Amino acid sequence: MDNRLITTLLPAFVTVPAASFRMGTPESDLSGLAKAYGGTRESYREETPQHDVTLVSYAIATAPVSNALYAAFVSQTGTSAPMNWRGPQPSDSSHQHPVVDVSWEDAQAFCTWLRDRTGQVYRLPTEAEWEHAARGVDGCIFPWGNEWEPTLANTRDSGPGRTTTPETYPQGASPYGCLDMAGNVWEWTASLDALYPYDPHDGREDVTATGRRILRGGCYANPQGFARCACRFRLPPVTRNEFLGFRLAQSLST
Numbered sequence: 001m002d003n004r005l006i007t008t009l010l011p012a013f014v015t016v017p018a019a020s021f022r023m024g025t026p027e028s029d030l031s032g033l034a035k036a037y038g039g040t041r042e043s044y045r046e047e048t049p050q051h052d053v054t055l056v057s058y059a060i061a062t063a064p065v066s067n068a069l070y071a072a073f074v075s076q077t078g079t080s081a082p083m084n085w086r087g088p089q090p091s092d093s094s095h096q097h098p099v100v101d102v103s104w105e106d107a108q109a110f111c112t113w114l115r116d117r118t119g120q121v122y123r124l125p126t127e128a129e130w131e132h133a134a135r136g137v138d139g140c141i142f143p144w145g146n147e148w149e150p151t152l153a154n155t156r157d158s159g160p161g162r163t164t165t166p167e168t169y170p171q172g173a174s175p176y177g178c179l180d181m182a183g184n185v186w187e188w189t190a191s192l193d194a195l196y197p198y199d200p201h202d203g204r205e206d207v208t209a210t211g212r213r214i215l216r217g218g219c220y221a222n223p224q225g226f227a228r229c230a231c232r233f234r235l236p237p238v239t240r241n242e243f244l245g246f247r248l249a250q251s252l253s254t
Helices: 003-009 027-037 041-047 067-077 104-118 127-135
Strands: 013-016 019-023 051-055 058-061 186-192 213-216 233-235 244-246 249-251
Touching: 003 067, 003 104, 013 127, 019 127, 027 041, 051 127, 058 127, 067 104, 127 186, 127 213
Parallel strands: 186 244
Antiparallel strands: 013 058, 019 051, 058 249, 186 213, 213 233
């Protein structure tokens, strides 16, 4: 496949300026989360304490990686196709849907392939970068604000029970214009599962380290509580299933 065609399949990117933002959930909100979404206060403890994180400017994709782009990777590398394709290529109707059935290790291999083909350094966003892009500096509960609106995201509450194209919920965009950061597919981040406060220098961003990796955003099969910007999920890096996809990021020169 021509490199120019690969480039046309890439999602748009948005620059997130350097800023400080409030990451996580205030401890005072834990009882309310348990009442609203089930479980106990301790079920949400991993999101605390809420703390300030300062990030340098970076770029992040406005949509997850699509089946069409991932198909180029599969074709050129011989990587196993996602099982839900039921063959070596996705169905014609799903080309623009986010790819799923992708492990963290698959996503890392994809980033390496894309760097080699384009000469651009693509990677997974860190957990902090993902959350900042999703909620902005004001700490919104959902990408669009603090009130849940089922028509703005593909979740179990009102979605079709399957993946959708990113353009399906344009009004659910984040403050930076990122789509599908609530629902549709869980998105792998680069970060290891580690307690807050977030510290990028404590080893959690070591891509060679072993351990579970953080996913964000919830998916089409989850209720709204998982679509909160601060919600954290973690899985072993070899896990694949029909709910797991990923989004690209890029570091910017300073």
